[in-house]
Amino acid sequence: MNLKLQQYINGEWTNANSGNTRTIINPFNQEVIAEVPEGDESDAKAAIAAAREAFDLGEWSSTPATERGAFVRKIAEFIERDKEELAHLESLDTGKTVEESRGDMEDIAGVFRYFSELADKDGGELIDSPIPNSSSKVVYEPVGVCGQITPWNYPLLQASWKLAPAIATGNTLIMKPSEITPLTTIKVFELIEEAGVPAGVANLVLGTGAAIGSELSSSTDVDLISFTGGIDTGKKIMQAASSNVKNLALELGGKNPNVIFADADFEVAVDQALNGVFFHAGQICSAGTRLIVEESIHDEFVQALVERVKNFKLGSGFDEDTQMGPLISAEHLAKVENYVEAGVKEGATLAVGGKRPEDPELQNGFFYLPTIFTDCTTDMSVVQEEGFGPVITIEKFQAEDEAVKLANDSIYGLAGGVFTNDIAKAERCAAKMRMGTVWINEFNLYFPHAPWGGYKQSGIGRELGRLGMEEYTETKHIFRNHKPETMNWF
Ligand SMILES: NC(=O)c1ccc[n+]([C@@H]2O[C@H](COP(=O)([O-])OP(=O)(O)OC[C@H]3O[C@@H](n4cnc5c(N)ncnc54)[C@H](O)[C@@H]3O)[C@@H](O)[C@H]2O)c1
Numbered sequence: 001m002n003l004k005l006q007q008y009i010n011g012e013w014t015n016a017n018s019g020n021t022r023t024i025i026n027p028f029n030q031e032v033i034a035e036v037p038e039g040d041e042s043d044a045k046a047a048i049a050a051a052r053e054a055f056d057l058g059e060w061s062s063t064p065a066t067e068r069g070a071f072v073r074k075i076a077e078f079i080e081r082d083k084e085e086l087a088h089l090e091s092l093d094t095g096k097t098v099e100e101s102r103g104d105m106e107d108i109a110g111v112f113r114y115f116s117e118l119a120d121k122d123g124g125e126l127i128d129s130p131i132p133n134s135s136s137k138v139v140y141e142p143v144g145v146c147g148q149i150t151p152w153n154y155p156l157l158q159a160s161w162k163l164a165p166a167i168a169t170g171n172t173l174i175m176k177p178s179e180i181t182p183l184t185t186i187k188v189f190e191l192i193e194e195a196g197v198p199a200g201v202a203n204l205v206l207g208t209g210a211a212i213g214s215e216l217s218s219s220t221d222v223d224l225i226s227f228t229g230g231i232d233t234g235k236k237i238m239q240a241a242s243s244n245v246k247n248l249a250l251e252l253g254g255k256n257p258n259v260i261f262a263d264a265d266f267e268v269a270v271d272q273a274l275n276g277v278f279f280h281a282g283q284i285c286s287a288g289t290r291l292i293v294e295e296s297i298h299d300e301f302v303q304a305l306v307e308r309v310k311n312f313k314l315g316s317g318f319d320e321d322t323q324m325g326p327l328i329s330a331e332h333l334a335k336v337e338n339y340v341e342a343g344v345k346e347g348a349t350l351a352v353g354g355k356r357p358e359d360p361e362l363q364n365g366f367f368y369l370p371t372i373f374t375d376c377t378t379d380m381s382v383v384q385e386e387g388f389g390p391v392i393t394i395e396k397f398q399a400e401d402e403a404v405k406l407a408n409d410s411i412y413g414l415a416g417g418v419f420t421n422d423i424a425k426a427e428r429c430a431a432k433m434r435m436g437t438v439w440i441n442e443f444n445l446y447f448p449h450a451p452w453g454g455y456k457q458s459g460i461g462r463e464l465g466r467l468g469m470e471e472y473t474e475t476k477h478i479f480r481n482h483k484p485e486t487m488n489w490f
């Protein structure tokens with residue numbers, strides 16, 4: 001593997017202070033693919049100190065936005081150049097099909113391009129001051145030192161949503177990828193170095209959330225934490241971030257409803273319902289794992305889903321005909337098994353799946369069969385909890401209001417979909433669904449221009465789009481008196 005396999009702190013590639021390492025395995029067959037440093041609090045502290053110094057020096061934050069945008073554009077170009085290598089690493093690390101990883105790399109390059117173009121497009125605002133002989137303006141400044149923590153399911157994609165806007169806006173940062181899937185993030189730091197981003201601006205620390213993530217969250221030298229991951233971790237980070245009232249951006253989980261009306265295009269709705277869940281074996285925050293289907297088409301819809309699911313090809317992400325890869329780890333496989341077991345105990349009916357595959361070629365990987373539960377009710381844990389695996393629950397409805405009520409009956413509010421050919425009905429539902437993204441006759445689509453984030457416990461703040469840039473800026477009002485005079489009050 002032609003990769004540095006080290007941390008990147010203050011422009012230097014380093015091993016962990018302790019000398020400890022972690023073995024990274026391929027979830028398809030458990031083969032060792034890399035040995036990376038396992039940093040601890042001392043590595044995190046060194047990276048925070050480097051980022052703090054680079055920010056407080058002021059050179060980076062006062063670099064013209066056009067120049068910072070040019071650095072970000074170069075990174076986009078290098079990602080496009082190294083797309084195949086990056087896609088290969090992502091599939092090795094996550095088990096997802098290399099076709100999906102190629103798509104991710106295109107999206108990631110697009111994210112860097114988008115923020116490079118946005119970098120110098122907002123120079124602030126002149127306010128029409130109500131005070132005579134004065135001027136009033138608003139300027140946007142970087143927040144400071146940013147801690148960035150990412151999950152294992154879309155390692156580089158989630159990192160790109162944080163790295164590109166932070167660099168474009170003149171912040172300094174410390175990135176901590178998931179300890180399970182660090183490879184593409186290491187590679188992108190090679191590209192950040194190659195692009196010439198100054199030492200100390202972007203730092204990479206490798207290790208666990210308990211050691212490094214909590215140091216980033218609690219340090220009073222960090223001004224902002226941007227986190228993508230599970231709700232429970234998000235809550236811990238929120239508490240730790242109160243140490244110095246950090247700015248906080250949280251992208252958390254989802255249990256995303258997909259409402260199918262009887263008047264939807266049947267084939268499209270079936271196809272999108274499957275795509276909405278089974279890409280990356282359901283390990284997607286916005287997976288449409290909660291299907292809510294109009295009663296009159298329910299049985300036919302379930303039958304069509306089951307027929308298609310039975311023919312899914314599970315296998316290595318590097319085989320061209322593989323449609324679904326493994327889950328990420330033995331631990332996660334056990335979690336999905338327990339989740340399904342709970343559904344069965346609560347009375348949901350297993351229409352298909354519900355176990356590991358028997359294919360001898362898949363026994364060394366963390367595979368789980370695509371699974372569909374019918375006869376589900378909103379009180380079931382499988383309907384309320386995020387399983388983060390290839391599992392769909394199906395509920396029935398009769399009336400539009402009932403469908404919306406079911407869709408909103410959740411602690412989550414990340415994303416949802418509605419399939420119908422009645423556009424007025426679709427718009428009515430979209431308006432009432434309490435989620436950060438609602439797709440009409442589509443599922444799981446995202447692009448850099450539109451904001452991404454959750455209502456309710458799915459998070460705080462937005463990534464992507466202009467709002468994703470604003471997360472990394474502070475707003476300052478500057479008032480100037482052109483004709484200062486004494487007040488003679490005291
Ligand atoms: N909303 C979104 O856009 C989005 C995108 C991708 C994934 N997710 C969510 O991520 C979750 C799956 O990812 P995961 O299992 O890696 O999540 P996780 O919360 O277990 O871990 C995410 C990151 O947090 C770190 N971490 C763990 N404990 C920490 C602590 N105490 N302090 C600081 N950092 C800590 C981990 O090391 C990892 O880097 C799912 O819930 C999924 O929905 C959300």
Ligand SMILES: C[N+](C)(C)CC=O
Binds near residue numbers: 286
């Ligand atoms: C945000 N997204 C959809 C790219 C990945 C969620 O897990």
